[in-house]
Amino acid sequence: xxxxxxxxxxxxxxxxxxxxxxxxxxxxxxxxxxxxxxxxxxxxxxxxxxxxxxxxxxxxxxxxxxxxxxxxxxxxxxxxxxxxxxxxxxxxxxxxxxxxxxxxxxxxxxxxxxxxxxxxxxxxxxxxxxxxxxxxxxxxxxxxxxxxxxxxxxxxxxxxxxxxxxxxxxxxxxxxxxxxxxxxxxxxxxxxxxxxxxxxxxxxxxxxxxxxxxxxxxxxxxxxxxxxxxxxxxxxxxxxxxxxxxxxxxxxxxxxxxxxxxxxxxxxxxxxxxxxxxxxxxxxxxxxxxxxxxxxxxxxxxxxxxxxxx
Amino acid sequence: xxxxxxxxxxxxxxxxxxxxxxxxxxxxxxxxxxxxxxxxxxxxxxxxxxxxxxxxxxxxxxxxxxxxxxxxxxxxxxxxxxxxxxxxxxxxxxxxxxxxxxxxxxxxxxxxxxxxxxxxxxxxxxxxxxxxxxxxxxxxxxxxxxxxxxxxxxxxxxxxxxxxxxxxxxxxxxxxxxxxxxxxxxxxxxxxxxxxxxxxxxxxxxxxxxxxxxxxxxxxxxxxxxxxxxxxxxxxxxxxxxxxxxxxxxxxxxxxxxx
Numbered sequence: 090x091x092x093x094x095x096x097x098x099x100x101x102x103x104x105x106x107x108x109x110x111x112x113x114x115x116x117x118x119x120x121x122x123x124x125x126x127x128x129x130x131x132x133x134x135x136x137x138x139x140x141x142x143x144x145x146x147x148x149x150x151x152x153x154x155x156x157x158x159x160x161x162x163x164x165x166x167x168x169x170x171x172x173x174x175x176x177x178x179x180x181x182x183x184x185x186x187x188x189x190x191x192x193x194x195x196x197x198x199x200x201x202x203x204x205x206x207x208x209x210x211x212x213x214x215x216x217x218x219x220x221x222x223x224x225x226x227x228x229x230x231x232x233x234x235x236x237x238x239x240x241x242x243x244x245x246x247x248x249x250x251x252x253x254x255x256x257x258x259x260x261x262x263x264x265x266x267x268x269x270x271x272x273x274x275x276x277x278x279x280x281x282x283x284x285x286x287x288x289x290x291x292x293x294x295x296x297x298x299x300x301x302x303x304x305x306x307x308x309x310x311x312x313x314x315x316x317x318x319x320x321x322x323x324x325x326x327x328x329x330x331x332x333x334x335x336x337x338x339x340x341x342x343x344x345x346x347x348x349x350x351x352x353x354x355x356x357x358x359x360x361x362x363x364x365x366x367x368x369x370x371x372x373x374x375x376x377x378x379x380x381x382x383x384x385x386x387x388x389x390x391x392x393x394x395x396x397x398x399x
Numbered sequence: 400x401x402x403x404x405x406x407x408x409x410x411x412x413x414x415x416x417x418x419x420x421x422x423x424x425x426x427x428x429x430x431x432x433x434x435x436x437x438x439x440x441x442x443x444x445x446x447x448x449x450x451x452x453x454x455x456x457x458x459x460x461x462x463x464x465x466x467x468x469x470x471x472x473x474x475x476x477x478x479x480x481x482x483x484x485x486x487x488x489x490x491x492x493x494x495x496x497x498x499x500x501x502x503x504x505x506x507x508x509x510x511x512x513x514x515x516x517x518x519x520x521x522x523x524x525x526x527x528x529x530x531x532x533x534x535x536x537x538x539x540x541x542x543x544x545x546x547x548x549x550x551x552x553x554x555x556x557x558x559x560x561x562x563x564x565x566x567x568x569x570x571x572x573x574x575x576x577x578x579x580x581x582x583x584x585x586x587x588x589x590x591x592x593x594x595x596x597x598x599x600x601x602x603x604x605x606x607x608x609x610x611x612x613x614x615x616x617x618x619x620x621x622x623x624x625x626x627x628x629x630x631x632x633x634x635x636x637x638x639x640x641x642x643x644x645x646x647x648x649x650x651x652x653x654x655x656x657x658x
Binding site: 103104142143144145146164165167168170172174176177178179180181182183187188190191192194195196197199200201203232 | 401409495
């Protein structure tokens with residue numbers, strides 16, 4: 090199956106900038122995939138998502154979404170994607186229903202009508218369904234000023250799905266949400282994916298949000314620094330080892346060699362796990378040890394170490 | 400068809416926002432009413448006899464056109480800031496054409512400006528501006544035309560200004576001279592050459608003169624007040640509208656995407 094998002098050698102340099110905000114990145118996303126673009130602030134995530142959603146022109150490279158070129162066929166791309174912005178995109182002066190209604194009209198789903206009651210039956214049913222999903226009943230006809238942050242985010246997602254986009258872009262959607270709302274949002278998104286098979290393109294700087302993805306693409310300073318499944322990225326980034334020492338170092342050294350273990354002397358002995366468990370390695374060593382430390386950093390530690398340098 | 404519906408939806412949203420925020424309507428009226436009541440009143444009392452026509456009525460017609468023009472222009476310029484906030488982000492990523500977005504916004508801001516115009520007309524009645532029913536009826540299409548011109552003027556400014564901050568700084572410099580060059584409360588029938596040139600390139604001049612051409616039609620003051628006829632002013636308005644809207648939208652979209 091051809092990729093639903095295909096990015097080749099994408100470059101963006103803002104006017105008057107002395108370096109590329111996005112610097113020759115390429116990746117592809119398969120239909121139905123959950124893809125995460127992970128990186129610290131200023132890495133180029135929002136620039137990338139802006140180009141993919143056609144609001145920003147690339148300096149070089151090509152972007153194809155759902156088979157359409159993001160520059161040549163911007164309107165067709167927009168029709169096929171839904172976007173959740175970093176900043177809330179609901180109009181606080183309008184009711185939740187009005188926010189949804191205007192969206193539906195902009196996407197050509199229904200003709201313009203000034204009130205809910207004059208809208209077509211299909212639309213009214215869709216709204217009732219939406220209110221049921223959000224569990225808000227009549228509040229859907231209230232100004233969204235009264236909604237909580239998590240509720241607003243959910244409403245935005247529901248709204249962005251009503252034109253049945255093939256790809257849903259989410260630009261740091263959980264920024265500013267409390268942990269409860271964040272979890273609720275993720276549960277909801279997971280359900281959406283399962284039910285509709287919508288491709289999800291997420292940007293985040295929260296690693297734990299990326300760990301549930303099919304593919305993680307870590308960018309830093311506009312370049313891809315790691316790419317693949319969470320397991321692959323983890324294996325690439327995380328260096329797991331045992332740190333040991335013995336009174337009789339030459340015996341230990343000989344034993345490690347005999348067992349075929351990879352190690353380095355610093356002068357303490359760093360034994361790399363290479364996929365083995367800590368227990369397997371310890372069992373293989375008979376030399377009495379004077380020191381034993383395990384070093385199994387989390388993905389977060391590894392992530393911070395690659396993006397952390399100034 | 401989608402675009403037509405979208406244009407109406409964008410315009411309707413602005414109108415609803417006005418209805419839900421009546422304080423905005425009231426506060427937007429303070430300055431125009433001060434100009435008409437205090438400036439117009441004092442001009443008439445001191446100099447009305449010298450110029451030979453009623454300066455309160457003159458100021459009233461000028462301020463009416465200026466308010467419609469300025470309100471719509473400022474409303475359209477707010478798109479610069481809006482596109483990163485609230486629902487406007489949604490509008491910019493929807494599949495409708497950029498022209499439809501800009502035109503919908505102009506219509507919406509016109510719908511916001513027109514009630515202000517209505518309130519100014521009411522105030523005119525209160526302070527004794529002589530009206531006929533026909534006057535009021537004829538002013539409706541004129542008011543719409545002036546709003547559209549102001550909106551298109553806003554688009555061309557927006558296209559050339561990168562941020563709301565620079566827009567807020569530049570706008571008074573472009574608007575204030577037009578208060579005088581368009582003859583809102585000062586007659587401009589006779590001007591030195593350099594001011595004549597500046598006056599003729601002020602878009603607001605044609606909006607104000609069209610308003611007066613319709614308002615004063617059939618009165619003895621027409622010849623003293625109106626500079627050009629309805630036909631000429633309408634043609635200039637239509638031309639400026641088309642140029643501002645087209646060029647402004649093209650430039651705006653380009654500057655947006657080629658950041």
